[in-house]
Amino acid sequence: MQAMLRTCSTLLVLTSALSSAQGPALEWDAARAEHLLNRAGFGANSAAIERSLALGPEAVVDELLCVEGWIEEPFYARKKPSGDLRKYVQKLPEEEREKRMSEMREEDRAQLADFLDWWVGRMIAGQEPLRERMVLFWHGHFTSSMAAVQSSYEMIQQNQLFRRRALGSFRELLYGVAHDPAMLIYLDNTASRKQHPNENFARELLELFTLGEGNYGEEDVREVARAFTGWGQENGHFRFDPGRHDGGKKRVLGVTGKLDGDDVLEILLKMPACARHLAHALLAYFEGREPEAERLERYAAELRDSGYRIDDFLRRLFLDPEFYSERTRASRIASPLDYLVGSARRLGVAPDGSILVKGAKLLGQELFFPPSVRGWEGGWTWATGASLVLRGELAGLLLGRVSRRELFGGPKDKDEAEEESMMDGDSVAMTDASAPRRPPRGIGRLDLYPRINLTQRLCREREPSDGELARALVAELLAIPAPEALVRSVEERLVATRKEHGLGAEPWSARPELAEPLLRELAHGILALPEGQLD
16 A cells, blocks of 8 residues: 655755746745745744744745644544434434434534534644645535534544544545545435436536536536445444445546446546646635646646646746735635634634634634535635624724623633733732733733733844834744834834833833833734735
């Protein structure tokens, strides 16, 4: 059996060959390093950018692609091995049946919430960032929804399939998706039989997963539907029912024979339109714009020649100078999840994944509940007036300036009650891991959660001037070069506050009880700006 991951030594050889084949050497600076970390992962702070700058592009791309194993801590999804419990529950007395059904639904919701917390937690922690980036991409490409599947087990298993195959062979991933219970339920193939073939899976397989619009006909849809009759699932596992399968002759895209689903997949993979469609999806996703026709054809040909290796495709892309062009960098509107995870990583906070899951849902990106079979449209659809205001509020949550209860409602939780109790006590000295207990008058309330220290971080090496501090804060938080007008505005606020509180020439690090709430307030404003929504 072919190994799932290639060795790092082989990757290094490929890096050298691909880099030479691409022509001009890649210029490498902090802006390009940040661009790569934003697009191939979920953002990074200045320390990570400096490290990447020192390593160089080839080594950083090697690090993103060369991972040990496919996952460190697999999430265990609970599923009774004895079969569908609902059949047993239906035989119970009515009152007991309703109670048990309610308990089962609650258990399923809880498992889904636990898994999403785990998944987003991996993004926040930077665990295999490119793998998790690709899991999110495949979740939007091979879309399924919990609303139709109605079982967390099948949805979790699909997500784990994306994780296993995220950076490997698209052929293997496509085969896995065609046999995936969640996908077969979502697109109604479990009800497809030779007497009445269901065309939903066949149509999306051709249009969204492989070829794209205009590269097949309605007769192809009908014939592909026949080929996949009998493909279904039982208790979360793929099941082929030969009694439901249409074994007759079919004609798909010019190929005639007694074709089954596997035969169809091979036919699709051999079509030039398949490599072109996938290359377009990957280029548009990672670059945030339409690829030029010649460049698309080149990448499609290379994808096909590599045997649909996703890692080879991404290696070439991430070492392509065009990927770092001015029109590509910081030109993509961040999705809600990218914005929230990226902001958390730039700030250096580690909120519960469930908080960002809820925040992304408020902004219109509910994981496992995409709006349609096409997933989320993205781009400018994220940039509504209401959503931009709400993004600012969620940034305030990450900075401890907005409470979770204000955004999500409900009673005070234990952490929030503890914070308010501590706020009522005497002020104590701040350490590297804590925030000031009491804000100065006129600055506003500052929650102890999360425990970050912008003052200590930005003044660690030396005592910056107000202008230097302003530039450092803006550069730390934005994915674009620091706009001069914004830097001046932040500097003016620092100077005004210094005068208001009679700070004189005293360094900000000497007055953390004044500096920290102010820096968080300024950070809140920066992240809420339109410039803060780009990645």
